[in-house]
Amino acid sequence: MNDFSMSRLSTFEIHIDGRYKGTPLTPDAFDIKDWEETLKYARTLLFPDSPNKTRPHISFTQETGSIRFIFTTTIASIIQAHSLLAEVQKSKDLGILPEKQAESIRYFHRLAQHRQFEIKLGEQNKLDEGLLINQHTEFTIDKPAWVETETIVWGKVMNMGGKTNPNIHLETDDFGTIIIAATEEELAKQEQNRIYHQQQLQIRIRQNAFTGEYDTSNARLVAFIDYDYTESSEAYLERLIREATPGWAEVIDPENWLRELRGYEKR
Amino acid sequence: MKKDDPDHQHAQAYFMRFLEDGTRIYSSTIVAAEYGVKDNINHLPVRDVTLLAFDINHARQASDFAKAIFHARKKGVIELENRVLIPNDTKLIAQAQVIQADYFVARDANAENLLTFLQKEGLISCRFLDIASPPNQFFGELF
Numbered sequence: 001m002n003d004f005s006m007s008r009l010s011t012f013e014i015h016i017d018g019r020y021k022g023t024p025l026t027p028d029a030f031d032i033k034d035w036e037e038t039l040k041y042a043r044t045l046l047f048p049d050s051p052n053k054t055r056p057h058i059s060f061t062q063e064t065g066s067i068r069f070i071f072t073t074t075i076a077s078i079i080q081a082h083s084l085l086a087e088v089q090k091s092k093d094l095g096i097l098p099e100k101q102a103e104s105i106r107y108f109h110r111l112a113q114h115r116q117f118e119i120k121l122g123e124q125n126k127l128d129e130g131l132l133i134n135q136h137t138e139f140t141i142d143k144p145a146w147v148e149t150e151t152i153v154w155g156k157v158m159n160m161g162g163k164t165n166p167n168i169h170l171e172t173d174d175f176g177t178i179i180i181a182a183t184e185e186e187l188a189k190q191e192q193n194r195i196y197h198q199q200q201l202q203i204r205i206r207q208n209a210f211t212g213e214y215d216t217s218n219a220r221l222v223a224f225i226d227y228d229y230t231e232s233s234e235a236y237l238e239r240l241i242r243e244a245t246p247g248w249a250e251v252i253d254p255e256n257w258l259r260e261l262r263g264y265e266k267r
Numbered sequence: 268m269k270k271d272d273p274d275h276q277h278a279q280a281y282f283m284r285f286l287e288d289g290t291r292i293y294s295s296t297i298v299a300a301e302y303g304v305k306d307n308i309n310h311l312p313v314r315d316v317t318l319l320a321f322d323i324n325h326a327r328q329a330s331d332f333a334k335a336i337f338h339a340r341k342k343g344v345i346e347l348e349n350r351v352l353i354p355n356d357t358k359l360i361a362q363a364q365v366i367q368a369d370y371f372v373a374r375d376a377n378a379e380n381l382l383t384f385l386q387k388e389g390l391i392s393c394r395f396l397d398i399a400s401p402p403n404q405f406f407g408e409l410f
Contacts, residue, residue: 207322212327228314248306264348264354265348
């Protein structure tokens with residue numbers, strides 16, 4: 001985790017108001033499961049993409065008056081979460097949020113609807129400018145529009161195989177674990193042991209057209225990419241330069257060649 | 268890739284030094300397409316660089332940049348002798364921004380102009396590294 005004491009911090013509040021068994025809401029009305037879920041979804045709201053081991057520290061206190069969750073963490077992540085929530089307040093469109101944050105908001109929405117609570121989320125000193133959810137709140141639920149894209153990912157193969165849905169579980173630094181579908185034939189013909197090895201894979205994956213997020217639960221294997229690492233980087237580069245030299249022999253001024261190729265006037 | 272180019276040594280020195288330091292080097296499928304006009308794409312050192320395919324995030328970013336550049340050109344703030352609306356350099360800079368690259372490494376006066384303009388507008392944090400500049404000086408300042 002990052003050094004908490006060195007970072008600039010701010011506070012984020014989730015304020016839940018309402019009535020419980022005819023009396024104003026107090027923390028007693030919250031079951032342990034409610035605490036657990038609220039904390040979990042608050043964490044996702046603040047750091048949707050960071051696994052627990054890499055995200056900054058979040059501390060938490062509970063203050064009196066209704067139910068007030070106060071989270072302290074880096075100012076940048078709070079500003080970011082707050083402005084997204086303010087935007088949702090204006091547009092009521094959950095489609096502008098990355099999927100995990102949208103999922104968090106849906107949780108608070110369910111909580112507000114089922115128990116007639118009023119929930120405010122935002123930067124603590126600007127809570128009224130954040131997002132307000134009550135039983136009358138309606139969000140537009142645009143289904144995400146997906147685009148297919150092909151990309152190359154690096155990661156550690158954690159699992160490979162399966163009976164009904166053969167796949168590869170690849171643990172990556174950039175996107176967490178990606179589940180990559182493959183056929184039994186594709187996996188059966190692998191001669192080397194890939195389990196627990198670093199591997200580069202070419203995959204097809206769905207990308208949310210609005211937020212650009214990958215759908216990491218739904219990728220498809222295109223190919224395993226294996227490079228020969230017995231050749232040093234220097235020898236590798238030298239060899240490629242040698243092989244490329246004839247192709248470039250007639251280009252006298254590469255910079256000018258590139259200018260023309262990109263549609264700039266010839267100099 | 269041209270041994271007889273005056274900046275070849277520099278380019279190679281930057282590349283090797285970045286690799287040794289564990290700096291991630293990216294290239295783009297757009298660059299690969301340009302390269303392929305003259306030589307086989309297989310000669311690009313793809314083993315040691317991450318090849319970045321132009322995706323929807325890059326598209327969105329490139330549109331934003333192109334919009335800013337287009338307005339600036341209309342007002343005469345920048346001069347570009349290019350009639351292409353979104354030239355490849357704009358797309359490459361957009362990719363660099365999306366992956367939060369520290370440096371855009373090239374020898375390309377047009378890309379440098381665009382990048383400097385986008386920096387002034389506060390739209391990008393990436394800096395231009397001209398391979399014509401001596402690597403010793405660059406790494407001296409950095410470390």
